[in-house]
Amino acid sequence: MFESTLFWIFATVAIGAALGVVLAPSVLYSALSLIVVFFSIAAFFLLNNADFLATAQVLVYGVGLTIVMLFGIMFTGDTPLKEKAGKLGRLLIASISSVALFALIFTSVLGFNIKQFPASAQWIRELHEQGSTLAIGQLLFSKYVLPFEVASILLLGAMIGAILLSKKTFTSQEPGLTFSIQEGRLKPTLSAEWRKDVGFVDAEVATEEAPSSTEELKKECSL
Amino acid sequence: MHLTGYPVFFVLLLFCGLFPFLLFAISQLVQIKRPTAYKHETYESGMKPYGEARIRFDVKFYLYALLFILFDIETIFLFPWAVAYEKVGVFALVEMLIFVGILALGIVYAWRKGALRWQ
Numbered sequence: 001m002f003e004s005t006l007f008w009i010f011a012t013v014a015i016g017a018a019l020g021v022v023l024a025p026s027v028l029y030s031a032l033s034l035i036v037v038f039f040s041i042a043a044f045f046l047l048n049n050a051d052f053l054a055t056a057q058v059l060v061y062g063v064g065l066t067i068v069m070l071f072g073i074m075f076t077g078d079t080p081l082k083e084k085a086g087k088l089g090r091l092l093i094a095s096i097s098s099v100a101l102f103a104l105i106f107t108s109v110l111g112f113n114i115k116q117f118p119a120s121a122q123w124i125r126e127l128h129e130q131g132s133t134l135a136i137g138q139l140l141f142s143k144y145v146l147p148f149e150v151a152s153i154l155l156l157g158a159m160i161g162a163i164l165l166s167k168k169t170f171t172s173q174e175p176g177l178t179f180s181i182q183e184g185r186l187k188p189t190l191s192a193e194w195r196k197d198v199g200f201v202d203a204e205v206a207t208e209e210a211p212s213s214t215e216e217l218k219k220e221c222s223l
Numbered sequence: 224m225h226l227t228g229y230p231v232f233f234v235l236l237l238f239c240g241l242f243p244f245l246l247f248a249i250s251q252l253v254q255i256k257r258p259t260a261y262k263h264e265t266y267e268s269g270m271k272p273y274g275e276a277r278i279r280f281d282v283k284f285y286l287y288a289l290l291f292i293l294f295d296i297e298t299i300f301l302f303p304w305a306v307a308y309e310k311v312g313v314f315a316l317v318e319m320l321i322f323v324g325i326l327a328l329g330i331v332y333a334w335r336k337g338a339l340r341w342q
Contacts, residue, residue, distance in 0.1 A: 046229075056299050064295040071288040074280040137307025140300075141315035149318065151300065152325040155293050159329035162289035163336055166282070 007047055014040035031069050038062040052133040290333070297326055 013036065020033035038061040045054035127135055140148050180187050265272040304311070304319050333339050 064292045068288050133303050133306040137303030141311040152322045156329045159293050163333050166286040
């Protein structure tokens with residue numbers, strides 16, 4: 001009784017907030033509304049005993065993803081959609097694709113047979129008593145310890161990539177990577193600053209500047 | 224929902240939900256009201272609060288958002304470890320130290336590259 005009451009409360013909040021995402025007059029309000037949607041979905045996970053999923057939902061979606069989205073809005077500016085033309089066409093495309101997506105999700109949920117993952121009664125009781133986080137923790141540090149460590153290397157790679165790409169700002173006047181045609185071949189050249197940043201040791205200084213004869217052929221591409 | 228300990232969680236949720244309203248209510252009750260024009264101005268860290276609110280921010284903030292996400296995901300891995308700590312013992316502690324150590328390399332890298340220095 002208590003659970004079903006909670007479910008209906010969170011379901012109402014989730015649907016209301018989801019409508020808010022679509023109908024909000026500004027992208028910023030949509031993003032804030034989306035946070036509410038993510039938190040109500042976390043509540044659904046909790047109601048289904050998936051306590052670890054609920055935590056991950058709040059940490060990754062409710063906080064992390066929305067921060068990236070809000071930053072994206074901050075960088076692009078909150079410009080309203082200018083073109084009103086073709087509104088009917090857009091509405092048609094949007095409704096067809098959302099109905100198709102809903103049908104896809106609905107049929108895949110219907111076709112999903114939970115019985116193909118057999119679980120012993122003892123296992124289920126343990127999960128109910130201790131929660132899934134403990135079970136995941138135990139598995140993560142016994143059977144799946146290697147994937148766990150590999151995940152840290154993946155995260156490290158993402159971190160280094162993020163630093164490398166966002167540390168320097170390149171403009172069309174000072175591109176990080178330029179392409180020039182030399183002797184009929186496309187030759188990529190890293191800018192001196194980029195080279196220094198990556199720790200690129202170069203032997204020949206002559207390639208730093210492209211010859212003036214091919215200057216007009218030089219095609220620039222900013223990274 | 225079978226897990227125990229949720230009453231505490233709901234009390235906390237309720238408290239967190241009501242606390243901001245409580246703070247504003249107390250503030251309304253006990254404050255001494257001597258309004259001047261300056262006091263009515265919007266406070267914006269000492270800056271003049273004029274102009275558009277929706278300015279475009281510098282893209283250099285994005286690095287901090289990305290780093291935040293990565294450490295956020297690290298927390299997801301730390302959480303089951305902390306919950307299962309008593310059961311998994313010293314082995315898990317060592318594994319976790321390796322995990323954090325590898326990610327600490329990223330911070331060392333950021334530091335060496337001066338990525339955390341404000342320009």
